[in-house]
Amino acid sequence: MSPTSSPATALPPSVGRGLDDEAGAIAALAQQASVETTWHDSARLHACSRHLAPGARVYVSHIPGQTWEQTLSTCVAVRAVGLEPVPHIPVRELTDEAALERLVAGLVARADVRRVLLIAGDRDVPRGAYAQSLDVLRSGVLTRHGIRQVAVAGHPEGHPSIAAAVLRKAEREKLRCAAEAGIELSFLTQFFFEPGPFLAWVLELRAQGVRAHIDAGLAGPAKLGTLFKYALRCGVGASIRALGTRPNSLAGLIGEHGPEGIVRAIAPAMSQGGIEPMGIHLYSFGGLERTCAWIDAVAHRRFGLDDRGSFAIEER
DSSP: OOOOSOOGGGSOHHHHHHHHHHHHHHHHHHHTOEEEEOGGGGGGHHHHHTTSOTTOEEEEOOOTTOOHHHHHHHHHHHHHTTOEEEEEEEGGGOOSHHHHHHHHHHHHHHHOOOEEEEEOOSOSSOSSSOOSHHHHHHHSHHHHTTOOEEEEEEOTTOBTTBOHHHHHHHHHHHHHHHHHHTOEEEEEEOOOSOHHHHHHHHHHHHHTTOOOOEEEEEEOSOOHHHHHHHHHHTTOHHHHHHHHHOHHHHHHHTTTTOSHHHHHHHTHHHHHSSSOSEEEEEEOTTOHHHHHHHHHHHHTTOEEEOTTSOEEEOOO
């Protein structure tokens, strides 16, 4: 698709520079983007690696029914194609500290894992002693195996079963605990469809002196029906409830065109100062190669800004 803006020569110089700066900020987000995969996509990783920069982070999700061995083997496959595996560890799936020890030791030894994502998980009743991410942070297991970078979930739009004050307190406690353990903590949000709450949350953290890296979780290019189906399959309960409350916003922001509108809305924050470090993370919803190709196109500025606050990927 051709860019919808006028040729640069027809624009006043200041406008042209402004659009060029905006496009550069958008591309910069894509150049550092991470992407999500499942163990089902292991066979597609080689093809996807052609679209991503060497060492790009690939988060390996842990979907219902998945085994730890499937997580391990997928991380090995990610590392084998020159990318950086970041496994999800839903802590409520762990039976005891010995199980955590075996898992982390295997991830480090077999896939050279250096970063993990800690989440509570969808299980209502923990299988063992770990009910929240903080429990694993406090265990000392991660640092014993050399894990010094940990991502945790961020909830800019709140959580259906946890009060906002409790969420904010948990964020501060995780930051404090990680700092005491010598761990670099970052936040990764669940996918969202309105940039306002996300940016307000980031600004609140920055105003309180929190300088942790924050990744905005975004839905990659997908049809609306696919998004619902895949989110249900993966047990993304909070996000499914969010979709039901914002059908009109969702239709405008995702459709079949990907997260262009949200990316363009948050990109200016990268150049305005006070909000960095910040990045984007793409959930692929079964379309891993399509999502990686989208990242590739945006990172190499193969898109045109439009007059609707979005942009369009150029046809090749």
